[in-house]
Amino acid sequence: MQGEFGPLVEGSSIRYSQKTMSDMNDQEQAISKAAGVVRSARRLAALTGAGISAESGLQTFRGAGGLWEGHRVEEVATPHAFRRDPAFVWRFYNLRRANLAKVAPNPGHQALVHLEERWGADAFTLVTQNVDGLHFAAGSQNVLEIHGTLRRVRCSGCDRTEDRGVEALPDLPRCEACGELLRPDVVWFQESLPPGIWERAERAVSEADCLLVVGTSAVVYPAAGLIDVARWHGATVVEVNSEPTGAAVDVVLRGPAGRLLPELVRRL
Ligand code: BV8
């Protein structure tokens, strides 16, 4: 029977391999170190990506199944793709919106709510690349959705925005005010991030004593650049990820955020 650390069950006894034992010690040391860093932080920030929503059942972008109808998100989430074939792009987004109706926040999202409750919304800022709205759904309040949200639409004509929750939208939804095509109010590739929100994210990260980087492959910029901003300003960076990434961090908690974030909070 293969468990988290690979215990081998032989008969009635469990035998841990030497490597497994050292892995467990490493994990133990890392989470104790991370808890010490977080506990002593006056100001905290978190940067989350699709990985924190994986345990809610939402597909990540670059994981094994990270394709949609054989396309990479970078090919579908662009102004060019929308101009060329708005029905194709809306199919992608309406499917993702429909998925939102079936999912709920997981213990990883809830652990970040606990951090905001403990530090207060002015000393804990949650910056998310995710557009699934699950941080708000979990109860986080100080959330900067730097890539927008699937729950909001924007008129490609008059720029009017509207929160449409997760209601089903037509194949080509139109603006009630001017009749032009609506688009998802998300940041596509080659588009700028919402100015005010981006500035607030940069400031929060530059003032943080500790930045938690959770469930992101750290390949999309300028979001991934926030990790460097934190380090340049002297923050300690703690990464929570089930896989290695290229991010320059100080402490690595390797495993699912839905298990590691609650464990980290329990040790504070
Ligand atoms: C801009 C909204 C300029 C839409 C998204 C070459 C080099 C560097 C940069 C570029 C380049 N060419 C182009 C660029 C810029 C480009 C970019 O970064 N491209 C990348 C692909 C190279 N960036 C842009 O275009 C940005 N805009 O630069 O504008 C500009 C300047 C001036 C004037 C005009 C323009 C805009 C980027 C925003 C794009 N929009 N989303 C939508 O969602 O449909 S990005 C998209 O990727 C999502 O937001 C997503 O959040 C984000 C990042 O992905 P991740 O969240 O990290 O998800 P991923 O699947 O990659 O990783 C999941 C991780 O979780 C993995 O590490 C996995 O191990 C881990 N994990 C899985 N399960 C768990 C887990 N961890 C813990 N627990 C688990 N259970």
Ligand code: ZN
């Ligand atoms: Zn309009």
